[in-house]
Amino acid sequence: MLKSLFIRNYVLIDELDIRFDDGFSVITGETGAGKSIILGALSLVLGERADTRSILSGSDKCIIEAVFDVSNYNLEAFFAENDIEYDATECLFRRELYNTGKSRAFINDSPVQLSVVKVLGNRLIDVHSQHQNLLLADTHFQLNVVDLMAHTKAKLAGYRKEYDKYQSLSAALNELTEKVRNSKKEEDYIRHQYEELKAAGLKKGEQEEIELELDTLLHTEEIKSSLYKISELLNGDNAAVVASLKESITLVEQISAHYPKAAEYTERLRSAYFDVNDMASETAVLKDDIEFSPERLEWVNQRLNTIYSLQQKHKVASVEELIDMRNYFGAQLDAIESFDEEIAKLTGQQREAYNILIAKADEITALRKEASKTVESRIIENMILLGIPNACFLISFARKEKPAADGIDEICFLFSANKNEPLKPVSTTASGGEISRLMLCVKSMIAGSAALPSIIFDEIDTGVSGVIADKMAGIMRDLGNKMQVITITHLPQIAARGKVHYCVYKEDTAERTLTRIRTLGNDERIEEIAGMLSGATMTQAAIDNARALLSS
Secondary structure (H helix, E strand, O other): OEEEEEEEEEOOEEEEEEEOOOOEEEEEOOOOOOHHHHHHHHHHHOOOOOOHHHEOOOOOEEEEEEEEEOOOOOOHHHHHHOOOOOOOOEEEEEEEEEOOOOEEEEEOOEEOOHHHHHHHHHHHEEEEEOOEOHHHHOHHHHHHHHHHHHOOHHHHHHHHHHHHHHHHHHHHHHHHHHHHHHHHHHHHHHHHHHHHHHHOOOOOOHHHHHHHHHHHHHOHHHHHHHHHHHHHHHHOOOOOHHHHHHHHHHHHHHHOOOOOOHHHHHHHHHHHHHHHHHHHHHHHHHHHHOOOOHHHHHHHHHHHHHHHHHHHHHOOOOHHHHHHHHHHHHHHHHHHHHHHHHHHHHHHHHHHHHHHHHHHHHHHHHHHHHHHHHHHHHHHHHHHHOOOOOOEEEEEEEEEEEEEOOEEEEEEEEEEOOOOOOOEEHHHHOOHHHHHHHHHHHHHHHEOOEOOOEEEEEOOOOOOOHHHHHHHHHHHHHHHOOOOEEEEOOOHHHHOOOOEEEEEEEEEOOOOEEEEEEEOOHHHHHHHHHHHHHOOOOOHHHHHHHHHHHHO
């Protein structure tokens, strides 16, 4: 509920500090006294566009503050989401407007964007005038009205769990489908790279071996000549090393009996003899094995060219890296080939989740359609009481193309105030007075079922009098037992029903005329209501009538 409104330097207001009560309150005052100025200030602090012409003449800035009791609205998540300091009991809105054109908005002293102010403000108070009908035209509000009457809260909670599951599966399927689409575009490229690397038949360590073989092939004659010379030197016919070592062993053995140290030489010479003899034998074989092969040289060159070309193409430096790339491309191809199976699996899960979701949505639709009959009859009944005898009201249902978080239903409030007039959406067919009365009927019907925003009715009684005014006053008073209702009225029947009565008036000072507001005591209420009954000339009959209205 709105607890207080503080206004400084706004239009004709130098400073006002208004304290509001719960229940049903009324505001009266002469035409032009400034009731609309107070509403304008409230709209400004709740996020409406600012105009520097609204600043009181001669002032640098205006300040407007509104304090709300938010204890019943469970707004902690909203405050956390918007990084605003949270108080579980009160919320302070403040708007500052400077004559330079600068404007600032605060919630609980935290600077915020006007869009945030509007969203929160709409959850706390609803201002209805001859020209304001936005909330009732909001399809989300309309659906919420039906849901409150249909008691769908538990069903909607179960539905939303399935909806979240369905959304998650749909997102996963869309992501996989997009991945497949992109992969299919690249499949030919990936397959070509894989097949090329696979056809190369690469092996780890192959490059080093082939490069060594190439070096050998390029120096075949040199290697063969050197091996031949080594073989001749070690075991040839002229002063061969092997023969010399053998002869040396024999000589050492002959003197070993006479020279003990010769035994050591014998072992060393014998070891050298065996090593050199083996080397001579191997060299003889190797020189015969080394042959120059043009065919082999050509194959080695081609093989290395293949490896070098692949390395340059893929910007790597080793065969091992090429093998890793081959395996990577192969894994991509395997994944592409398995996508169809994954898509089929996800599609099946999504279809199953969709069927469950639709079944739950249909249950909610059935409850809504049943409740809509009650809503229609009660709205029509109350609209007739409020002076629209030919009122017709219907809730139309359409099925959304796809499920949403609140179900599958697209609903619309259709209204007609005159006989034989076709039903049309309330946003396009109802006048300001009609739609305000319609909102009064709607809120009186759902009050108590939810923590509704406070409501301000600005002269919705225009064109109403007598019994209809009394009926309207009764509905407002009953609505005020469940929520805060503030109405600006010119009718004594409505003014008399208020729990608290405020009077807006103008006061002339030495410098200017200013708008004021005060709370009326009992005697002042009698005088104010009597004036509304009698006009310019106060009569005793009007005073007695005012007392009777208040006492009733």
